[in-house]
Amino acid sequence: MSKEAISRREALKIGALGTAGLAMLGATNATAATILEKDVKFDETYDVIVIGTGFAGLAAAAKASERGYKVLVIDKMGRIGGNSVINGGAFAVPNNADQKKFGIKDSKERFIKDCLKAGLGINHVELLETIADRANDTLEFAQKCGAKFKTGKKPSWFGGHSVPRTMITENMSGSGIIKPMTKFVEGLPGCKIMRRTKFDDFVMDDKDGVVGVTVRTGYRFNKKLLSDDAENTTGEKKVFRAKKGVILAAGGFSADKVYRKLQDPRIPEDSDTTNHSGATAGAMLKAFQIGAMPIHIGWIQQGPWASPDERGFGVAPLLTQQGLFKFGMAVDIRNGKRFMNELADRKTRADAEWKILRVDPKANPIAIGTYNTFDPQILPLVEKGLKTGVMKQYKTVEEAAAAYKIPVDALKASIKKYNAGVKAGKDEFGKPVKAFKGQGIEAKGPYYCVRLQPKPHHTMGGVKINTKAQVISGNTMKPIAGLYAAGEVTGGTHGASRLGSVAVTDCLTFGMIAGENI
Template identity: 85%
Template sequence: MSKEAISRREALKIGALGTAGLAMLGATNATAATVLEKNVKFDETYDVIVIGTGFSGLAAAAKASERGLKVLVIEKMGRIGGNSVVNGGGMAVPNNIYQKKYGVKDSGDRFIKDCLKAGLGINHVELLETIVKRANDAFDFSVQCGAQWQDVKPAWFGGHSVPRTLVTANMSGSGIIKPMTKFVEKLPGCKIMRRTKFDDFVMDDKDGVVGVTVRTGYRFNRKLLSDDTENTTGDKKVFRAKKGVILASGGFAADKVFRKLQDPRITADQDATNHSGATAGALLKAFQIGAMPIHIGWIQQGPWASPDERGFGIAPLMTQQGLFKHGMAVDVRNGKRFMNELADRKTRADAEYVILHETADAYPVAIGTYNTFPKQLLPLIDKALHSKVMKKYDTLDAVAAAYKIPAAALKASVKKYNAGIKKGVDEFGKPVKTFKGKGIEAKGPYYCVRLVPKPHHTMGGVKINTKAQVISGNTMKPIAGLYAAGEVTGGTHGASRLGTVAVTDCLTFGMIAGENI
């Protein structure tokens, strides 16, 4: 890809944001729109059109269809689910049935406090309050669709003050998406179209959304840096949406042009946990018709990812509830711990970045022994070893030699960490006493994963209210006929999303959008 080509695409995206800026300064939505109702002929008509087939999109489609509405769901990729399929299947639900079953005390206020701490206090609290009210409804809905969940004590993920995360039986978001897809496809009047790319909104003369232009038979080009105007694959169609459109297109962490515009530290060659179709095209079109941008520059990095595999992979499963919980992470340059392995994602990713910015390729290493892995992760150990993202060593000397860590310092760090667990007080504030940390066994084998932060979740997007209506930056009122849910929205998570709240957010506001449109 030439520098000239990259610059051209950057210019296109800057132009799109410029249009959004004009809308916020007072230009009408119709001024920015490229497609007006009076200028098109509709090929097909539906009550509701949903853009995207992740948690939000499918939940919205289901709820709209259950109301008797004729629903079309469009997906630009060849398979359904987007990032929702490749995540770890964790859903944070305050006051859930398994917390009550296993004696965990929680509250909505505590959940919101945890989210605000991770989000640096810039979260839009009314959206968090809505999640608290509807989180258990969203969980019940997933079960209604056929999702299966582990009947164990809820998991304790970084940044949470209590264990409240429920995990699917297969430890993947596919455990929700696959049954939900079957559920939606069986609903009367509900249709899913793959390889159908949303191109633009169709607007009426009152600045309301009344349809979309799409391309059917679209082929996404994974070699491109972002959504690309030169990709003209597919046949152009125009679809009417009598009740409105629900935007559930997800985030843009795989959009190497747009994410760099927001945060120049994220280079084009930096791997992301997202699927390749997680780009900013649909979001930018919403900005063009006046949707208010919120928190666009806040891009969360996953601190539990590894440079030894592409994308999300298996490392996050082994680190988050295994090596990070009962083991420890060390700076390979000096053999010392450098962070609370159960802090919120931003805190941990920032700590890892300090090391990597000072010394290129000095990837920190997470270390633990067999006892660090909960029973549900034991079947995955061989898979992680076979993929070589996790390595196994008989002694700490072997670990030190493999990663060029000062052996004496590494042994001292292990000893200090174990001593802290015995006392119930950790030097970095890890709540080892509360969750009864196991520590690192005196004898091996030792299991290790190299760590690198990867762009994972984009906090920013369009502003919505508690009814999932998209707010105009021009009028400060809802844009008629436009709703949104999930990662394409902004404000809910503030500066950094608390781990496993995404599934809750997406399902909750997807349901709300489908109920209200």
């Protein structure tokens, strides 16, 4: 096997098997699968190199640069931000000032309990504790970088959380954090961002520590190929030294059709994803090759609020999560009945939807409600949803039922039953309707509907880190010298399924921690 490269097929084996796969492929130690310092000539030298320009990468770069380090941030794509820039801008902050202002009781313990429930108890609790302890610091840091949130208002209530604790950016998008943070980072002395610069491999010293990276500048991502496919040879090869270390913040792999299907064969190869096209597994696989411990790789979360009537993330997640799911209801079109708690954790809801779709792939459930079922802060998106066609408007229940071939009498009965539960403060599926002060679906239209289709959204698994964001070796169970990681490329924090709005908290917090500790 060449020291300079490893084939895609071999990489997939390593990704699936973890570091144990190295021995099966004939590698006797970590450096056998990568590049050694003694064999290269460095083209440029930095103190810190960050791979990825999302929440985690930019936060790490900012903190490292503020310490006086010369920092290089690289991204294989032509646009900064990855998934973070198309994220919904929702940021879970336990014990935040707005909760206290509105008398909402929260605690570190409550936050962790909520995360453990969604994660089926397999979360690495020390990471959750770190997030809970630093969340308010993280919010202040994001604001320092120029991010603006809808402060002074009651926090949003996301599925699976036991209380409202989520802050929303003013533009209801992750770009509300990424754009000002990019400007902040680029304004720091000694900090540089290079786009279309693809990370190819780690450069190791003779003690299995990370001392640099090999990259290709001028890289052109081709979404028809995998990002690290041998067929994509675009770009000029360069080698960069990182005197203090490398921070891996390359994100998840929900758009990697080959690798995600290896982990969960139930995901159709042509399945749409909420992720940007560059969300592939290549950088994570390279970390596995040098000994990083893989954690929870097979747990892939699907967004239950997504729709088949738009590509990618779109506007449906906001129209459903903070609208039709919150105050309206979801219906099985085959029988006109509700089938889930619309504010349960994501896995519970996605599983409920798949239970229908695996029987009849064309029987997409719908979310339905009236104008009063939209949170005031997302009302501007209603017209956008109608314009794009991801949401439909009907004058009457009869008209809505006819459009989706729903038994009309059953649909009317379901609405009546749901409203009665809201009024009584007790829902048959356990939805926390008591907190909604008697708001239900109005008897008078118009009625708004969105078809539902779970899409791969967040990959729970990745490299194992400790509370200092150091990557842990599966060979020694100790930190790999010079390698830190943060964000979705890491595993363990969220267990089997992540709670909505905790990704921003996780990515920004551990990005900060990586920059503080490297």
